[in-house]
Structures are given as C-alpha cells and as structure tokens.
Amino acid sequence: AQSVTQLDSQVPVFEEAPVELRCNYSSSVSVYLFWYVQYPNQGLQLLLKYLSGSTLVKGINGFEAEFNKSQTSFHLRKPSVHISDTAEYFCAVWFSGSARQLTFGSGTQLTVLP
Amino acid sequence: NAGVMQNPRHLVRRRGQEARLRCSPMKGHSHVYWYRQLPEEGLKFMVYLQKENIIDESGMPKERFSAEFPKEGPSILRIQQVVRGDSAAYFCASSPHGTGLNTGELFFGEGSRLTVL
Numbered sequence: 001a002q003s004v005t006q007l008d009s010q011v012p013v014f015e016e017a018p019v020e021l022r023c024n025y026s027s028s029v030s031v032y033l034f035w036y037v038q039y040p041n042q043g044l045q046l047l048l049k050y051l052s053g054s055t056l057v058k059g060i061n062g063f064e065a066e067f068n069k070s071q072t073s074f075h076l077r078k079p080s081v082h083i084s085d086t087a088e089y090f091c092a093v094w095f096s097g098s099a100r101q102l103t104f105g106s107g108t109q110l111t112v113l114p
Numbered sequence: 115n116a117g118v119m120q121n122p123r124h125l126v127r128r129r130g131q132e133a134r135l136r137c138s139p140m141k142g143h144s145h146v147y148w149y150r151q152l153p154e155e156g157l158k159f160m161v162y163l164q165k166e167n168i169i170d171e172s173g174m175p176k177e178r179f180s181a182e183f184p185k186e187g188p189s190i191l192r193i194q195q196v197v198r199g200d201s202a203a204y205f206c207a208s209s210p211h212g213t214g215l216n217t218g219e220l221f222f223g224e225g226s227r228l229t230v231l
Contacts, residue, residue, distance in 0.1 A: 006156075032218045043118070043205060043222040044157075051217050090156060094218030101147055101170065102218055106156040 002027050002095045006105035013081055014113050021076040021108045023091030032094040033074040034102065035065055039087045047089070050074065061085065086112045118143075118223035119188075120206050126229045133193040133200070135226040139208030146189045147220060148181060151203040160204075163189060196230045203227045 007022045025031060032051050036044040048059025055067040065076045074091060091105040119138040127133050139146050144165055149157040159173040163183035174181065178196075183189040193200055204227075207220035 034219065036222075041224075041227075043224040044207075045222070046219060049217065049219060101159045101162055101173075102220060103159070104149075104157040 002029075002093075002103065004091055004093045004103050004105040006091055006108050008108050009106065010109050010111070012111045012113055015083055016080050018079050019077065019081050019085075019110065021089050021091075021110065023074045023076065023105055025072050025074070025091075025093045027072065027093070027095050030096045032096075033065075033067060034092040034094075035059065035063070035074075035076050036090045036092060036104075037061075037087050038090065038107075044090065047076070081110070081112045083112050083114060085110060118206055118208050118221055120204075120223035120226050122226060123224065124227050124229070126231060127196050128231050129197055130195050133196050133228055133230075135191040135193075135204050135206075135228070136188040137191070137206030137208075137223060138188040139206075140210075140221055143208035143210050143221070145209045145211065146183050147207045147209075148189075148191050149205045149207065151205060151225070153202070157205060160191075193228075196228070198230045201228055201230045 003026045005024045013019045034049045035047040037047050038044050047063050048057050050057050050067045058064045063078050067074050088107045088109050090107050092102040094102050121136050146163045148160040151157050161174050161181045162170040166185050178194045180192045203225045205225045207222045
C-alpha cells in the first residue's frame with residue numbers, strides 16, 4: 001500500500017536552534033517528493049521538491065531535505081529557525097503509475113519559541 | 115500575480131443548506147484538484163478535473179458532493195444538505211498538466227473555510 005507518514009504532529013523548538021521534520025513513505029514504485037508549508041489561514045506554498053538527481057535538495061527560506069531511498073524517507077531540515085518559520089509543514093508524495101494526485105502526510109506543526 | 119483564486123474565503127451554512135465553493139485556476143492551467151482539510155488533519159484528495167471532464171473522483175463522498183469544471187468559468191465544488199461534519203477547509207489546486215505528465219507540483223489557493231452550524 002502507498003502511504004505517507006509524518007511521525008511528529010507537533011515540534012516545538014527555540015529560535016536559532018536546528019530542526020528536523022520527519023517524513024517517511026511506503027511505495028513499490030518510483031516517487032516524486034515535496035514539502036509544502038501552510039501559514040495560518042492561508043493556502044499551501046511549495047518549499048522544495050525532489051524529482052531526480054542529487055538527493056539533497058534546497059528550497060526557499062533556508063530549508064533543505066534529503067531523499068533516502070533505502071529508508072524511504074524525505075526529512076526536512078533547517079540549521080537555524082526563526083519565529084517566522086512557525087507554520088504547518090506537509091510532506092507530499094506523487095506515486096508513479098496509476099496515481100493521479102499528490103498524497104499528503106498529516107502535517108507537522110512547527111512552533112518556534114523565543 | 116494571478117494565482118489560484120478561491121471564493122468565498124469563509125462560508126457559514128446551517129444544516130441542510132447547500133454550499134458552493136468556486137475555484138479559478140492559474141492562467142494557463144487546465145487541471146484542477148480539490149482537497150479537504152479537516153481540523154487537526156492533513157489534506158485529503160477529493161477530485162481531479164480537467165475542462166468539462168472528471169478524471170478522478172475517488173476521494174469524493176458518494177452522496178451530497180459533486181464537482182464540475184465547465185468550459186467557461188470556475189470549477190465548482192457543491193455540497194448539498196450540509197452536515198456539521200462537512201465543516202472543513204476546502205483547497206483548490208491547479209497545474210498546467212496532469213500529474214501523469216509533469217512533476218506533480220500543484221499550485222494552491224488560499225482555501226474556502228466552511229462552517230456548518
């Protein structure tokens with residue numbers, strides 16, 4: 001079965017500390033991987049995406065993610081967070097083959113504390 | 115910057131009424147997707163449409179929900195006889211190609227938040 005799992009629903013972290021938001025997926029087919037961010041009462045904005053090539057991808061706002069095929073993971077990282085990074089973060093996967101839509105994880109609420 | 119436009123942004127309905135949510139995709143995009151976000155949950159796929167065609171409605175509830183994307187005008191998600199459990203944020207997304215043809219990236223609107231009293 002194809003699925004996307006975000007292991008942490010809430011991640012509190014102090015300002016300027018590093019953060020990692022975890023995402024794992026289950027699939028027997030090839031995938032494209034995405035991270036989206038949702039600020040309160042807004043839509044989703046693409047942070048970064050992995051399609052092919054280098055497994056380390058860099059996105060906007062200083063975020064990066066690493067695709068690990070053997071562990072079927074795509075964890076999001078930032079070395080030093082800001083208050084403005086407080087938001088909900090969603091991992092999304094497109095499964096090749098018959099799937100016609102992105103499958104989203106349940107989201108991780110990142111709260112940056114002063 | 116004409117992104118994906120959704121209206122209304124907020125909608126309040128009483129049980130039994132109808133809700134109509136509209137979505138205008140980005141210019142040049144002919145593929146529209148509707149997702150529902152329930153409180154404290156992630157986004158769940160509902161339906162994928164192209165102009166005048168429903169391509170995949172596997173995520174749509176069997177009753178009361180319908181969607182269309184006419185040749186002219188916005189895509190509409192219609193919920194008949196709303197119940198409290200329909201209270202959610204409904205997001206529309208568009209892409210220039212079907213996800214079988216491109217990278218799968220979607221461009222999202224800001225959502226329509228439905229509250230059923």
